[in-house]
Amino acid sequence: MMKNWQAAALAVFLGAPAFAAPPVPTLTAPKPVAPATRPQIFDFVWRKVRDGYYDPKMNGVNWNAVRAKYLPKVNAAKDEAEFYVLLNAMLAELKESHFGAIPPSALGAAKQATPGMATGVPGETGITAQLVDNQLTVVRVTPGSAGAEGGVLPGYRITAIKEKPVAPAIEAIVKADANADPRYAVWATMQSVLGGVVGTPYPLTVLDATGAEKTLTVTPRKSVVPKVTFAALPPIPADIETRTLAGGVGYVRFSIFLMPLLQPVKDAVTDFAAKGAPAIIFDLRGNRGGLGVMANSIAGTLTAKEFNLGTMKTREMAQKFPVVPQSPRFAGKVVILVDEGSVSTSEIMAGGLQEAGRATVIGRQTAGAVLPSQIVTLPDGGRLQFVFGDFRTPKGVLLEGRGVTPDITVPLSPALLAASASGDPVLDAALNFLNTPIVKETQP
Structure with a gap:
């Protein structure tokens, strides 16, 4: 039988962009929602949160008043898109992540529309862009x-995607969810936009290091990253990269904390230990979390x-x-790389090992x-993610x-x-840190 702590650790600590970002406009007409089903779906969501949320005081929110506020609005919603925008607005009243x-239309998803682009299979460009000094900036480009x-080069500031200025889009993303870290919301949404559609070129307008404007052409490719299924969600990309860096330092990057990646990560740790690597760098940048139990298991290597x-x-x-x-x-030595795309289980692993003195976070x-959450299927086939617990470090830090x-x-x-x-x-900063005299770290 599974121990209590194991069951608890299997809680979902998954921050998916679908939950953090505003609805992405599509080129297809929104689906209608049968008026007769709206109260059923609404009540399902409202009651699930009322009964399952970890704080019986509902974070100081009058949940009955919230119901009275939104029920007339959802009953009047003219289509699925408007209906779900209202559901998410209701959930946002609690002012916490993971709601x-x-x-249902967003789950079918082999074919989706991306803003300003034709319908097709979502592509991959290898471009990672984040807010730097409040401007969308390329921070990494995958070689090849x-x-x-x-x-496209790191340091380029993106001003337009397919001739559409990004500044208004960023403003809309930030305003759409006041509860989300705007850096995360922008990163998550723009990764989808920059991915484009397989085989469909699009212009990318940038300012280079000198401030000169350039218009580049990017042709998205089919993703070769394996996908795994989890809970009631659509298939999720799950990849791992391991390599040996200068000085024999091990490098492990993985995109999500889901079980198919657990053994490969642990195998990589074992391999670097056998090779006598002086350090391992865990790259959790852009890792959206997943199963809490994986952080425990990886930390155990x-x-x-024992520690917590x-x-x-x-x-x-x-x-x-x-x-x-x-x-x-x-x-x-252990180093963990993080950024605004490191959420949920990534933060648990980084924060826990940092507080224990076992890792340096860079x-x-x-x-x-x-926040631990659960994902359930709604009566219309949609999905609800809701919080059922909070999480604090061993020193009580929320x-x-x-x-x-x-x-x-x-x-x-x-x-x-x-x-x-x-x-x-x-990564340069991590290697520079490791090239300094190695100071024996605390072994918790």
Whole structure:
């Protein structure tokens, strides 16, 4: 039988862009929602939250008044899009992450429309763009990717995508969800937009390092990243990259905390331990979280003593997230890279190992979206993600709304990005840190 802590750790700490970003406009007509089903769906959502949310005081919100406020509006909604916008507005009244409703039409999703682009299979460009000094800036370009082939370089500031200015879009994204970290919301939405449609070229207008405007052509490719199924969600991309860096330092990047990646991550740790690697860098930038139990299991390969990553509290219980030492164990230095795309389980792993003195965290402040949640199917086939607990570090720090503060913050700028020989100043900072005299870290 599964132990209580294991059951608790299987809670979903998954921050999906579908929940954090505003609805993406499509080129197809919104589906109608039968008026007779609206009260049923609405009541399902309202009651599920009322009965399952960890705080019986509903975070100070009068949940009955919220019901009275939104019920007439959802009954008058003219289509699915408007209906689900209202459902999400109701959930946003609680002012916490990990609440969201996804309409059925968004789940069919092999073919989706992206703003300003034709309907087709979503593509991949290898471009990662984030807010830097309040401007959408290219922070990484995957070597050999469509973006690299199109001439896109780190440090370029994106001003338009397919001749559509990005500034108004960013403003709309930030206004759409006052509860979300705007950096995360913009990153998550723009990753989808920049992905485009497979085989459909689009112009990307940028300012280069000198401030000169360029219009590049990017042709998205079919993603080769494997996808896995989880809970009631559509297939989710799940990839892992491992390599040996200068000085024998191990590097492990994985995109999500889901079970198909657990053993490959642990195998990589074992391999680097066998090779005598002086350090391992875990790159959790852009990792949207997933299953809490994975953070415990991975951390167990890095310690000689038991400790906790934190405590989850629901209405019924308070449950610690214990880390149990595993063999073989990696005893070298541990660095974790984070940014605003590091959410949920990523923050639990980074914050827990940092607080235990076992890892040095480098990069940018994380999103602060760290709440255990559950995903259920709605009566119309849509999905509801709702929070049933909170999470605090062993020292009682609430990461929700705060995030993990790096030990070494790397303040990105277009100039720094353009000047980096590797194209990745955050990874450069990690390697520079590891090239300093190795200081024996605490073994919790």
